Amino acid sequence: MEFPILKTKRLELVEITDKHLADLYNLFSDEDVIRFYNLGKYTQLSDAQKFVDWYRSRYNEGLAIRWGIKLKGNTDIIGTAGFNNYTTLHRANIGYDLQKSYWNKGYITEALKAVIHFGFYSLEINRIEAEVMQGNVSSERVLEKLGFTKEGILRQWMLWNNSYYDMSMYSLLKSEYSG
Numbered sequence: 001m002e003f004p005i006l007k008t009k010r011l012e013l014v015e016i017t018d019k020h021l022a023d024l025y026n027l028f029s030d031e032d033v034i035r036f037y038n039l040g041k042y043t044q045l046s047d048a049q050k051f052v053d054w055y056r057s058r059y060n061e062g063l064a065i066r067w068g069i070k071l072k073g074n075t076d077i078i079g080t081a082g083f084n085n086y087t088t089l090h091r092a093n094i095g096y097d098l099q100k101s102y103w104n105k106g107y108i109t110e111a112l113k114a115v116i117h118f119g120f121y122s123l124e125i126n127r128i129e130a131e132v133m134q135g136n137v138s139s140e141r142v143l144e145k146l147g148f149t150k151e152g153i154l155r156q157w158m159l160w161n162n163s164y165y166d167m168s169m170y171s172l173l174k175s176e177y178s179g
Contacts, residue, residue: 003059004122006067006114011107013067013114016052016080020068023077024048032100036136038160055082062088065123069098069111078102081111083119083128091127092119096142109142113179116146120174127174131157131167140168148172 006013016024027033028042028051042048058064064084068077079098086092094115098108119125131154132139140150148170156164 001060004065004118006118007072008110008114010072011111011114012070012072013081013111014070014077016055016066016068016077018049018052019075020077021045021048021052023068024051024080027077027079027097027099030100033097036133036139037097038158038165066095067111067115069107079108079111081108081115083115083123083125086119086123086125088124089126091129092123092125094119094128094130103138109145112142112146116172116177117179120177125174128172130170132170133158134166134168140170143170143172146172147176147178149176 003015022045025042025045025048028039028047031041034041055064055066064082064086066080066082069079069081070077079096079102081096082094083092084095094112096108096112116128119128130143130148132143149172151169151171154167154169157167158165
């Protein structure tokens with residue numbers, strides 16, 4: 001099955017492949033990028049290879065899809081976005097990240113609009129969810145701008161590095177979507 005390419009005014013969302021290993025390494029070795037992520041800092045290129053292999057496998061199984069975000073006309077990816085898990089006709093969990101030098105320029109909002117539209121109309125998902133670590137105000141703002149509703153707090157929902165973290169649960173239903 002051919003991987004779908006999504007295009008926006010400024011961005012192309014493309015399949016993440018082995019040619020993006022250095023970009024992924026740079027993204028996930030930045031402590032500011034992974035601060036609210038349950039992901040250890042990448043220390044070697046093989047960490048990025050595991051990311052590519054995992055999403056490729058999950059895509060082939062029809063369980064997940066993750067795009068590389070690139071500026072139109074460029075080959076390097078500046079972030080990623082997609083559904084970590086999805087079930088057609090039911091729900092999906094959305095995830096996203098962006099290199100720090102591209103923060104606060106509207107890129108992640110622009111990319112997520114395309115991802116959300118694809119989820120509702122191509123994957124036929126009814127509900128898109130996002131769990132956000134407490135304190136990640138920027139991510140909460142992005143979701144609220146996109147029409148997500150904060151449903152509540154998932155207390156001690158995430159276990160990471162032997163500590164429990166509360167997460168805010170956000171969701172967007174297809175019936176609420178106006179894109």
